[in-house]
Amino acid sequence: NAGVTQTPKFQVLKTGQSMTLQCAQDMNHEYMSWYRQDPGMGLRLIHYSVGAGITDQGEVPNGYNVSRSTTEDFPLRLLSAAPSQTSVYFCASSYSVPGSASYNSPLHFGNGTRLTVT
């Protein structure tokens, strides 16, 4: 298994441009999520999905859209990039929802996309 694959690894955007960060997993995980990590800080949840066709907002959703048309893919779209969105973005998946009563599987993370908005 490849696990969680994120593309691209690096990206530079100009203010106002849009782009899509790709995330794919081959573990048949129902739960997928997107985080951003700013220097010296922990991860903050942007959006998450508990299955195909189901998405919801996390802690910092503004400026980002997601969709989940298949179990495998969970792309993150930046609608109009801003310098405040310069960050490292991580995609993660797990078999069940973290913190739920039935949760017994860890989050698997991709290696991140490093985004710079100028």
Next chain:
Amino acid sequence: DAKTTQPPSMDCAEGRAANLPCNHSTISGNEYVYWYRQIHSQGPQYIIHGLKNNETNEMASLIITEDRKSSTLILPHATLRDTAVYYCIVRVGSNYQLIWGAGTKLIIKP
């Protein structure tokens, strides 16, 4: 929200046990304690989690106090490859999501 308190940094000698503390005095009865680590700028890696009982796996041991207000992650024989930022997470939020703090930067010294 329940919050975790971790020391910002710790050192440990190679081959010794690394003991990473975490305070979570406002934890609720049904909230798990999770530990992840992040090496350099890679994606975080799951280590272990527990609710009440102590837990052990091939990577580490997790000791949770009886009142559940604190826990300790133990790496029994630290190696240089264990140098990383270690995150203790207990709050799952209103929608069952993990909420991350700044973690402890553990440096293993030869």
